[in-house]
Amino acid sequence: MSHKVYVDFPGRMVMIGFGSIGQGVLPLILRHVGIPASRIVIVTADEAGRAEAEQMGVRFIVEPLVRENYRRVLDGLLGRGDFLVNLSVDVSSVALIKHCWERGAMYIDTCIEPWAGGYTDPTVPPGRRTNYALREDALSLRTDLTAKNPTALIAHGANPGLVSHFVKEALLTLKHDIGVQLDKPDPATREEWASLARALNVKVIHIAERDTQVSNRPKEVGEFVNTWSVDGFVGEGCQPAELGWGSHERNFPRDARRHDFGCGSAIYLNQPGAATRVRTWTPKAGSIHGFLITHNESISIADYYTVREHGDVVYRPLYTIPRPPNPTRTPNPCSA
Structure with a gap:
């Protein structure tokens, strides 16, 4: 059965996280985006979904992303014209957006995430642990100096989005x-x-x-x-x-x-x-x-x-x- 391909994508795609959402969206990407499995790589925190990724011919890397290693792990996987699809938890969206901009890559996520512990850190006032605060932090990246940077689309899945x-x-x-x-x-x-x-x-x-x-x-x-x-x-x-x-x-x-x-x-x-x-x-x-x-x-x-x-x-x-x-x-x- 043939499926409609809505866009041909010439670059590489990096998926961060491969839980239930990642495992559900990968078949849709392969079905409706013109990109071969050989140009997609998954970087995730655990073994969940490895069998599904390998069955579809997608490279699977297990290495949790933290403040200290995310640049090292992503270096070599992203470049100009590539696309990062962030479906992870406990990985800072703002940090990933900045890294994508430095590499000339596009970005999308379904939720603006802080680093691990950001939702429940008792040393942070409740008002600063809200989605409102996370959104304001992300929107602060939008300045005249970043206006021509590659597109970063935040909080755009099914809901929100x-x-x-x-x-x-x-x-x-x-x-x-x-x-x-x-x-x-x-x-x-x-x-x-x-x-x-x-x-x-x-x-x-x-x-x-x-x-x-x-x-x-x-x-x-x-x-x-x-x-x-x-x-x-x-x-x-x-x-x-x-x-x-x-x-x-x-x-x-x-x-x-x-x-x-x-x-x-x-x-x-x-x-x-x-x-x-x-x-x-x-x-x-x-x-x-x-x-x-x-x-x-x-x-x-x-x-x-x-x-x-x-x-x-x-x-x-x-x-x-x-x-x-x-x-x-x-x-x-x-x-x-």
Whole structure:
């Protein structure tokens, strides 16, 4: 069976990490990107997935990346025109982006990661362990001096990432269904998208995930079960709960805090997301409880659709991403 190849890629590709996401995306890359397996190499922290990589003819290197060795390990694997796909945990995204720029390589990830321990370091204030802070650190790399550097696309998988495009599609659907700004062309700039959301009076953008998969093997006592990245989900669940904070909100949560730096699009709570229940809804399950697990797009979407006048925020939607547990699979207090 032949599959559509969307782009031919002439360079080399380095995949950092090869857990559940990496093992799922590699076949898609080989199927839909014009690149032979011989030009792909995987650098990962353990043996998980070696058999799958070897079956597809992809080189497999086991060496955990840390502050002291990541340059040495990646030297010789990346050069001008190459592509680093970061699907790891506990490896600094900012450090990898800088290294790619030094080598003339492009970069993409699905989450802005700190070095190991960055999510739970008690010596770091909670506000600095948030996805908001990690995002601000990454965005600080974007300056006039780096404007011509190779592309670095951060936090762009399915969620965060694809859901941001779904929001735009939803706004266009509302525009035409309700009949708002029909005399104007569809938005083409950030300012035009924010103007459309404001004209539609969108107050809340709410994405709820509910996993309905059921395993035929019962969960063991003390076992954490998850259907994508266990390590990634544990890290997110330990971070402070975060949400984009709408300009229409008048009741500030008692344990919430604002950031004194950056764009100001989000707030955080002084408790982890895995301990924060919120009301949510999905089409099949109806009204249910979920957990306020932090995610990059809860900050970035609220920021993207902010409207300012004379420097003051006059419109910003609230954004939340609750994740209900799957009681048929695991009674643990969080599941993607």
